Amino acid sequence: MHEKTLAQLSGALGARAVSAVELTRAFLDRIEHFSELNSFITVTAERALEQAAAADARIAAGNSTALTGIPLAHKDIFCTAGVKTSCGSRMLDDFVSPYDAFVVERLAAAGAVMLGKTNMDEFAMGSSNETSYYGVARNPWDPARVPGGSSGGSAAAVAARLCCAATGTDTGGSVRQPAALSGVTGVKPTYGRVSRYGMIAFASSLDQAGTLTHTAEDAALLLEVIAGFDARDSTSLEEDVPPYSQLIDAPWERVTIGVPENFFEEGLDAGVAAAVHAALREYEKLGATLKSIRLANVHLSVPAYYVVAPAEASSNLSRFDGVRYGHRAADALGGGLARFYKRNRGEGFGAEVKRRILTGTYVLSAGYYDAYYLQAQKVRRLISDDFARAFAEVDMIAGPTTPTPAFRIGQKTGDPIAMYLNDIYTIGANLAGLPAMSIPCGFASGLPVGLQLIGPHFGEARLLNAAHQYQLATDWHLRAPAGYPPGFAE
Amino acid sequence: MALAVEEIQKLADLARLEISAGEAADVSAKLSAIVGLVDQLAAVDTAAVRPMAHPLSRTQRLRPDTVTERDEHEAYQRNAPAVERGLYLVPKVIE
Numbered sequence: 001m002h003e004k005t006l007a008q009l010s011g012a013l014g015a016r017a018v019s020a021v022e023l024t025r026a027f028l029d030r031i032e033h034f035s036e037l038n039s040f041i042t043v044t045a046e047r048a049l050e051q052a053a054a055a056d057a058r059i060a061a062g063n064s065t066a067l068t069g070i071p072l073a074h075k076d077i078f079c080t081a082g083v084k085t086s087c088g089s090r091m092l093d094d095f096v097s098p099y100d101a102f103v104v105e106r107l108a109a110a111g112a113v114m115l116g117k118t119n120m121d122e123f124a125m126g127s128s129n130e131t132s133y134y135g136v137a138r139n140p141w142d143p144a145r146v147p148g149g150s151s152g153g154s155a156a157a158v159a160a161r162l163c164c165a166a167t168g169t170d171t172g173g174s175v176r177q178p179a180a181l182s183g184v185t186g187v188k189p190t191y192g193r194v195s196r197y198g199m200i201a202f203a204s205s206l207d208q209a210g211t212l213t214h215t216a217e218d219a220a221l222l223l224e225v226i227a228g229f230d231a232r233d234s235t236s237l238e239e240d241v242p243p244y245s246q247l248i249d250a251p252w253e254r255v256t257i258g259v260p261e262n263f264f265e266e267g268l269d270a271g272v273a274a275a276v277h278a279a280l281r282e283y284e285k286l287g288a289t290l291k292s293i294r295l296a297n298v299h300l301s302v303p304a305y306y307v308v309a310p311a312e313a314s315s316n317l318s319r320f321d322g323v324r325y326g327h328r329a330a331d332a333l334g335g336g337l338a339r340f341y342k343r344n345r346g347e348g349f350g351a352e353v354k355r356r357i358l359t360g361t362y363v364l365s366a367g368y369y370d371a372y373y374l375q376a377q378k379v380r381r382l383i384s385d386d387f388a389r390a391f392a393e394v395d396m397i398a399g400p401t402t403p404t405p406a407f408r409i410g411q412k413t414g415d416p417i418a419m420y421l422n423d424i425y426t427i428g429a430n431l432a433g434l435p436a437m438s439i440p441c442g443f444a445s446g447l448p449v450g451l452q453l454i455g456p457h458f459g460e461a462r463l464l465n466a467a468h469q470y471q472l473a474t475d476w477h478l479r480a481p482a483g484y485p486p487g488f489a490e
Numbered sequence: 491m492a493l494a495v496e497e498i499q500k501l502a503d504l505a506r507l508e509i510s511a512g513e514a515a516d517v518s519a520k521l522s523a524i525v526g527l528v529d530q531l532a533a534v535d536t537a538a539v540r541p542m543a544h545p546l547s548r549t550q551r552l553r554p555d556t557v558t559e560r561d562e563h564e565a566y567q568r569n570a571p572a573v574e575r576g577l578y579l580v581p582k583v584i585e
Contacts, residue, residue: 235544300531303528325569334581346507371532
């Protein structure tokens with residue numbers, strides 16, 4: 001059962017071939033059996049079984065949805081009422097959220113079952129799940145390697161079949177990059193498509209909720225439930241939500257796919273390049289026309305991002321002061337207010353988070369604001385305009401999601417720049433607010449490789465359609481890691 | 491451009507973060523590397539470019555000035571480290 005996609009499980013539940021309770025128990029057993037992956041921070045077993053029982057009642061009564069009874073996991077960045085929400089940080093180690101995030105509300109209303117909260121880089125800052133206060137999450141394809149980040153736990157859990165879908169967030173690539181490294185399908189919608197209410201903020205002009213699933217079809221089923229206007233998020237857009245799960249089967253129009261030449265320059269692993277080129281040839285066989293394009297300023301994505309994101313983070317994380325919630329150091333009192341804040345924050349935050357807050361403080365400080373923050377905002381405009389110009393000539397853009405396959409745990413932690421360069425291909429879509437996704441397209445040195453598709457604003461339906469056509473013609477997305485044998489807990 | 495340890499401490503002060511003497515050297519080295527990375531932006535000609543703060547070009551949505559929230563302080567204060575009579579306890583602020 002755990003081998004099946006969300007769509008297949010939905011069918012099985014609807015046909016009463018399996019009950020939601022049986023399915024939930026099977027996944028909970030599997031989570032426990034493979035706990036060495038460390039992909040969950042909190043497992044909500046009792047609650048999950050209650051939700052599953054309610055889902056079975058709903059299915060029996062005939063008023064279920066496609067997601068009723070589906071066991072999934074939420075990245076621990078989404079507030080879940082009555083459940084610990086840590087954001088991967090000591091700062092929120094004892095925080096029990098008093099409310100549900102919009103994404104959580106919507107999926108619960110559809111009848112989905114929450115298995116638990118997944119591991120992540122602390123405050124979503126990282127590309128490997130190595131900055132989590134709760135320890136590294138492991139890649140089921142090779143547990144000595146990272147699953148990617150920051151949504152590493154979600155990607156690893158889906159890849160290891162510990163749940164059939166999970167939510168994630170993507171600020172610089174944190175859904176797509178772990179999807180690529182862990183061999184699953186990851187979608188980042190258009191900025192403003194999915195409400196950020198209840199999603200702990202890292203960089204508010206970049207953050208977006210996304211999905212980790214086996215297939216584009218599954219992503220479509222989730223996206224049509226979580227997309228939509230929410231008055232509680234001032235950046236939520238009032239665009240109609242297309243019926244994504246129906247549109248994936250739309251007749252495959254002859255699309256023109258732009259391939260950025262500058263995504264294939266030095267720094268790209270040869271095995272990754274080979275798998276991506278093979279995927280592009282597959283798209284040609286499916287009737288697409290490839291067109292070489294040049295995104296002239298995209299090499300500035302990483303520097304621009306590492307000004308803008310830390311700047312916004314330094315502002316967003318100033319709320320964590322140990323006053324109303326969050327970590328309070330044992331010796332915080334008795335030295336004045338400034339020392340109180342410094343002790344709580346110094347102890348509550350990990351090293352990467354502190355580095356980013358300091359970077360943000362630096363680039364926003366008097367004398368540096370124009371040279372860094374303002375300049376980065378202008379470069380952001382240049383990068384965004386490059387994409388807009390490209391979309392006047394092509395329907396979507398394709399290329400590698402990451403420069404390398406999954407790297408070893410500890411390999412890049414000593415060098416922040418080397419770590420940041422993992423997001424070299426993904427960051428552009430966040431800066432421009434564009435929808436983008438990663439789908440499995442092959443292997444390099446036995447490790448998964450992701451193909452990235454980027455679309456114009458609100459182009460999710462077309463991206464999902466393109467991904468689905470590829471997944472009908474290939475089976476990379478159905479491969480499972482050998483260490484996680486099928487047939488367990490059937 | 492390298493950041494000296496003193497500058498790190500000044501930034502830490504502004505950000506209300508504690509950086510121990512032991513951490514400071516490593517933070518200084520890593521932050522200097524990051525600033526080196528972002529210094530690449532300086533070479534870009536942006537004279538005629540409007541800054542982009544946000545991917546959306548929309549204006550802030552407004553709502554009627556009516557009370558819509560309920561008093562839920564008990565639920566929210568369950569996570570507070572120190573609370574008394576509905577008030578958060580903090581070190582003395584005014585000397």
